[in-house]
Amino acid sequence: MHKLWSLLCRNVIYTYNKKNIQTFYSAAYNASPYRDLFSERKEPFGKMPKEGIQNIWENLPPATMESYLNTSWSCKKSEQTENKLDLATENILDEEGNPLVFQSVLKAREKISSQDIFSTDSCVLGDQEFLDDALKLAYGSEMYQRDHIAAIETVGGTGALRIAFEFISRCFISLDGQKPRVYVPNLCWPNYKEIIKSTGLKMRDYRSYRKNIQGIDLKSCLSDLFRATKGSVALLEASGQNPTGTDFSPEQWKEISQILKDRKYLCVVDMAYQGLVHGDLDRDALALRRLVEDGHQVIVCQSLSKSFSLQGNPIGTLSVLTSSKEEKEKVWTHIRSLSHSMLSSVPNYGRLIVKTILSNEALKKEWMEETQNLVKRMKATRQALHDQLVSLNKSNGVDWSFLLQQQGMFLFTGLEAEQVDKLQKEYNIYLQPDGRLNLGALTASQVERVGTAIHKMTLTNSTNSEQVSTE
Ligand code: PLP
Secondary structure, three states, X not given: OHHHHHHHHHHHHHHHHHHHHHHHHHHHHHOOOOHHHHHHOOOOOOOOOOOOOOOOOOOOOOOOOXXXXXXXXXXXXXXXXXXXXXXXXXXXXXXXXXXXOOHHXXXXXXXXXXXXXXXXXXXXXXOHHHHHHHHHXXXXXXXXXXHHEEEEEEOHHHHHHHHHHHHHHHHOOOOOOOOOEEEEEOOOOHHHHHHHHOOOOEEEEEOOEEHHXXXXXXXXXXXXXXXXXXXXXXXXXXXXXXXXXXXXXXXXXXXXXXXXXXXXXXXXXXXXXXXXXXXXXXXXXXXXXXXXXXXXXXXXXXXOOOOOOOOOOOOEEEEEEOOOHHHHHHHHHHHHHHHHHHHOOOOHHHHHHHHHHHOXXXXXXXXXXXXXXXXXXXXXXXXXXHHHHHHHOOOOOOOOOHHHHOOOOXXXXXXXXXXHHHHHHHHOEEOOOOOEEEHHHOOHHHHHHHHHHHHHOOOOOOOOOOOOEOO
């Protein structure tokens, strides 16, 4: 009898565990970034061959690489070594073509002891002083309410976005009771879609930029945002739109904020270029502060990697604005544990540099002047490239004035993918396939060559304003 009872119990436990294991694997499969890829191929998995243990990955298709990475990678790999120019990169370079390092960063480095670098104090729970300083930059000292903001340090803005969408996917539902759909700008940083896809959330474009008018399409944008299910998620870029270099004006933000409020959106604000658009930290944070002022409980993904030109030591923050201390504490446990499960801890170096600068008035002032100089440099490069194109274009009448309406690090040429490809093959100049060029990587001495090459490409703009579902 005892034996029979134990056998029965074991059977029940086995069946229960098997079910759990199956549920676990099917959830992991559904959340996999490669789910779409897998469903398209017949034998896409890595698997053990019938004989031996070699060639396990033979049938695994390559992952699609984010487009600018792919381009920068092809540029690096290209055997043609002379004159190749990677303007698809997202790094900022100095006039000699080396990574730009601010003097304020070098001075901050001297103040950091090796004890700080190897310290484990902030590894798990983060450094509140750093978070306060960094978040005051974003929200503004007056709007920053530490008691209501759940915040963690992240590995750059990418880390913040990844955790933010994972948090949303696990902990938020829209008003129809379903997982929320995420609305992203029709032309955006390609990695957004990769990040969101990897959390299993569905996406849809909202039309914010129209190629044939080379500018903001507010009407379509508002109408797309209006059509969404209440309680959806909107991904909004604070300033320095990547790739278009074209931001909403303060008046346009006012209208957008109203629609977002009416349709009860959860707003995720990506802030990757503060200080590098207008050379003014407050001006570049205007959109975020407007949303907070209008009562939105935003989620902010702040990258400090570009603002401090620390691309090799990415650093950022993720913050969730809540309405009470109790809410804040609950949210914090979720984002903190998600971050821990993904990366365990955030490296010290980027944080120490930023913290040292922001907590020292003289260094902060120097850093701000350096970002302003960088903005001036990029603006001058934009103007020079524009002038070069205008002077070459006298006979065929292309109007390049839209280039001067753009701001920040990115110049959106309007070239189509085939023209970008031709530019690469014939002139060894690499742009992102959507026609985006990084002004932070273009030096004054290269402007003439790039302008001449772009001029040679036939400029045939085509409208691409249909709303596209990316599910
Ligand atoms: N958001 C946008 C629009 C970006 O262009 C980037 C980086 O290029 C990021 C976020 C990510 O920033 P980070 O390099 O700190 O991960």
